Amino acid sequence: MANTYTLIASNTLSTTAASVTFSSIPSTYTDLVLRMSARNDRAVTNGTLNLTINNLSTSIYSWTFLQGNGSAASSNRNSATTFLSDIPLVGSSATSNTFSSIEIYLPSYLASQNKPVGIFGVNETNATAIEMKANAGLIQSTAAIDRIDISNTSTFQFVSGSSFFLYGIKNS
């Protein structure tokens, strides 16, 4: 059971950005937690953001997700992709100034084994057809994680006010 929860680094965007990178992540924790409040400029209500580790863009990412919006639910699996996706992100069609709330949990990020990833996110808009999504991911890399990139699909951008917080957790 984790008994520490330490902010490693954070960033709140003062302008748009295509991606946010946390580099030189210290190897002094047991788990990592990335919390985000984000929105992008894509003309959709329910979009997605992408994640990679260690600047790796080979086919090592897979995930299974469950999603629901109050009227429909679905599940799907994606494998051997070059980034981890299906992470909820509201776009410009959502009510103004609403953001997604997302938590990404990376346990045992230093262990010499493939890296599981737990993701839970909800979108926010003052209207119907908004979604929540739970996502179980796996990154087939045994290297310790020292870098995390959060990016948009294609050339869309995170809007100003989006914020990103990386925490370290120790088990002792």
Add this chain to the structure above:
Amino acid sequence: MEKVIVDCSTGEQTVLPLTAEEIAELEAAAVAAAEAQAAEQAAAQAKADAKASAEAKLAALGLTADEIAALN
């Protein structure tokens, strides 16, 4: 377009413009992801269609719905 890099060892935050190569990579990745997702969805649909076809053939042979369900 810009990218933000936060160096966790120093706290330094750097904003850099995306290179043309990086933009091209983003666009290519989006296309590849869409294609992969479409392929997986097509495979899942084909599997569901085959299952429905098999169940229809079993029903035509006289198996009850409970008997077909017991085979799953």
